[in-house]
Amino acid sequence: MKVAIVKYNAGNIHSVMHALKRVGVDGILTDNFEELKSADKVIFPGVGEAGTTMKYLQERNLDKLIKDLKQPVIGICLGQQLMCSRSEEGDTDCLGIFDVPVLKFQPQRHEDKVPHIGWNTIDNCKSNLFKGFDKSEFVYFVHSFYVPVCEWTIAETDYINPFSASLHKDNFYATQFHPEKSGSTGERILKNFLDI
């Protein structure tokens, strides 16, 4: 199986490569259009700031390419946010795959710390991405912006308010959390994605 990881100016790309290797797949890191189009699976990772990252993607026409991909694609963290319509981070227009805005966490109490860093459970899981999950599993989050619960939500987490831990529409999947840093649970999610 050919798994391509979109190469761009985001952090954590290597963590994703390592995680793939741990589940037995050698991913290719590339921004080559043909390589990305011909891959069986595409991973769109990301740690970074929405505005500068979108600009980088647009300058290289990677924004259009990602939207037009036909094989299963998964966005991770900033990847999920960039797949939405618009982000409050730098008031950025995003890819618009999921027609839902990305909002900034508004702390309600002193305990509501932002960024949200740490392990949280995902619930209401309804997708093959979470195949074999029979209880609330913990996954690792690092983010200050979130996607509200919407019609494409396939897993939810509650931190400050309920939000989309994961999204799915057609061939596009996304997670706000980092499967590549979520221990064995994260590895199961990556394997499930590779099995789609």
Next chain:
Amino acid sequence: MDIANGRTVKGTNFVNLRDAGDPVELGKLYSMQGADELVFLDITASHEGRKTFTELVERIAAEISIPFTVGGGIHELSDVERLLKAGADKVSVNSAALKRPELITEIADNFGSQVCVVAIDGKQTEDGWKCFLNGGRIPTDRGLFEWAKEANDRGAGEILFTSMDHDGVKNGYPNEALRKLSEILTIPVIASGGAGKMEHFRDAFIEGNADAALAASVFHFSEIPIPELKQYLCSENIPIRL
């Protein structure tokens, strides 16, 4: 884990490890047992030692599937870049940030607050809690709470607080100081140093209001098995990953 020349120092007494001195082996074991995060501290200062440490970070990143923080010998942005490139999720800065607080701002601006853990070594003096440099060897005039607040405002993502009065004594964490930190800061506080029994972890969360607790020797010497500790904390109604 304290690392010197690529090996875990401070003894360990694991029976099921092929090599108890290998930080990757030990990290994997802790990760399997349910540790939520690992911290690797480079205690060698030499150039050669630093290179070995960077290579170690690469191996950790390849083999361990939970987040990890690295610290020790980070003085400037290029040190941070080198370690993040090697695969670390977060870096912890201590003395260098106390000497040059702009370092925190630089890390936060360049890599995001989530990358920047500010470690503080504190000790109670006649004039209240003060910060110490170089692993607690050199006293400073900086007040603990005032420095922690500045670090918070400069963009630190987390504060890792070690009380030199409590570290290694196994009598519990400095809960009063932890509670005050948690009251004045808007970022997570990690309690470090002082754990001797499971109740100490509970107290750090309940009395100290800590967001996370770090321990070394009680795990290294198998005095407190991680799965048992997590079950216990869960039974005490502390939200924790099992």
